Amino acid sequence: MGTDNPMAYMTENTNLQRALLSKIEQDGQGRIVVQEGRKVEEMRMGEGGRWVGLRFGNDWVRGGVVVGADGYNSPVRAFSDIASFGHGYDTHAIVATLHHSPIHNHTAFQRFLPTGPIAFLPLGHDSTTLVWSTSPRLVVAYKALGPEGLATMINLGFFMHEQGLEGINTQILAAHDKGERFNLAFLDEQWNTILNNLTTEQTKSLPPPIASVAPNSIASFPLKLSHAESYIGDRTVLVGDAAHTIHPLAGQGLNMGLADVKVLGDVWEKVKSNGGDLGAYTSLLPYTRERYPANHLLLSTTDKLHYLFSTRIPGINWARSVGMDVINELGPIKKLLMGRVGAQASGTSTTANGGSPMRPQGSVYERAADGMDAFRNVKTVAGMAVAAGRELVKGGARQVLERLAK
Template structure:
């Protein structure tokens, strides 16, 4: 028995030594594996740079995103890169002439730009605040105005896109220790990691540049516009349609200096026309109309083009259905120069006129202090040199804003009709919220490209963007017809909304975010 026990102990000792030896060999193998992986990563990083975040697209939204990330204290130490295919947009002093591409910047977006340090630059260059909006219908007498109770408060600001980008670029230069920028850099290919089976060769998003260089990033942010290559290459579906309309934009010279603090918009059967203040003597035109009419407007000589603008804004109808020119009836030598759809009385109907008048009277009895006085916009005397530009209009919305290690923002995620002036504001809202979730992820030591917090960004922004886009699209469609039932419907809607200040305040609050 003793001999058997000794033999058993000897066998157990051998087994333990074998297990220990195997464990030691395993540990050494693991250490070799880690060292090999570390060497591979260092080698890979030296040849193909690894960034925590790469932003593709350096327009207004992309540059704002770079500034926002670079200023966040929780993201300090992260490697951030902005890629821009165009040249660096600097502006030592503003040009004498205004640009045709402008944006209406809401108070919420202005607050974001102020927090980024760019708003002071914008104010020192140029921007024009306005404190009132007047919208009215060409097919009825209905109108609605939005203004602040305190007329000193600003509803929004009209700013040239180039000024916004230049201000953000100037601020980005102060963040060179936190954000790297590569201008005139074109991306030719994106390679995506598998979300569940991470390849050893491509654990991150791979960005291949036209110069042959390859970059890696833990999170790619696509801010590359409505024709986004990031969205397309990531396979993100997009719901989109064209409106069969074009927008004619131009810089307008007013007949005389004015306070010019009102944004004007009139819905014509062919589409909305808007006049936005740039200064006391200039305004910006955005005229949405059919492709054919847009081309006709481009071909007009300057005098005829100015006549068409003035007629579109100021042509009113008497109760008898005849048009007249308030205050300046002799402004045009011949009505034949005006587009027939603008000056004929086919856009009005006696039914709509009578019903609208009765409804307006009833509202004034029920709410005597409601409603707004009708104002006429300033007349236009000329246009800026070579300022007429046309571009097609459409709507698009990405069904997803994120994929594994990818997020899209701005026009890459959503494109809207310009009638509400919300395109840039939706993009700046994306910037603010994506920065928030990435900052929290970094604070918690999480992977910046993980789906958990990216899903939070997508949910919150779609919850805000979709209702706004749906409302803009519905408004565009509702006002694209002169059918009497729909004209009557929108007449009642405008008049009722105009008579309810609390409802208007809710609309303004939502749009100002």
């Protein structure tokens, strides 16, 4: 992507945390108290449901609402008795910080392998974040290679053809299962062969070769899709991973959480200006009406993309490649998708049957969001597929693109 029209920005988590703490210190004087090194040991609903209390040791703090921004295993969600649906993937992700030769590092790369996507996400001119989703067995075996072996394996993951990678994976797993250390010299030999045969054109369209991996940065975690059946409870509201978790192939987990917080803040500004109760159920309804359908659509789409890009069935491969080429050539559609990937916080609030807002109750709300998801996807994709299919037969892909773009 060019620097004049970026699709997204990357920042290290420590920089984001530092900026947020600085903002709290600047604007939160007398209004915000940061409690570090203390654990919430108990939550309790106050008399008449007018407040909720949190216990820190022997001290109680009470307020009108508690925000559950406490991750996938959210105690606030459990306290609110809000169920969560979804499924785990037979996939783990390896994350690490990569070092390479200094470059004009403004382009992200992602390769969809049969075992899962490997992503190169730029941080600085000589450093990059890795997110490699693959099978749990391979994650363990890759980490056992050590930083040096993992660096070479990452290079092979981006540059080597799939059949060669499959053979190397088989050997790595066999050695790991036997408790043997894999021969890193063999990996170096494979990489040097590829490196010596790279063309100038290939080097322009692929990420820079990785020189090393920061040892302390290597970590892994299981991947899962989950969505809470509601974002609001009695004097509680969920944001971020407490409300939803997503496959990282689109890099939208943090963006979705930030969008949640932005919308919740806007809703509270309006409630406050009207003298309302910030924790009242009806006060929080606009937040869940806006964010639940938007998040569910992105969760569902990403889930489908995971399975679509994992398959190697010839017919699906062809359709997937043609579809991506068509989207890449259609400027307006491409821009629309890029905007969606940004997980914008704005959206259209919806009501049931054109009447009063309804509380999202379990599978009912899930089905409603699924229905909207299916209708939008089927209508859009089917319309494009039929129109493009007819024109492809008549006059070729280029004519289709020129005609649709007019």
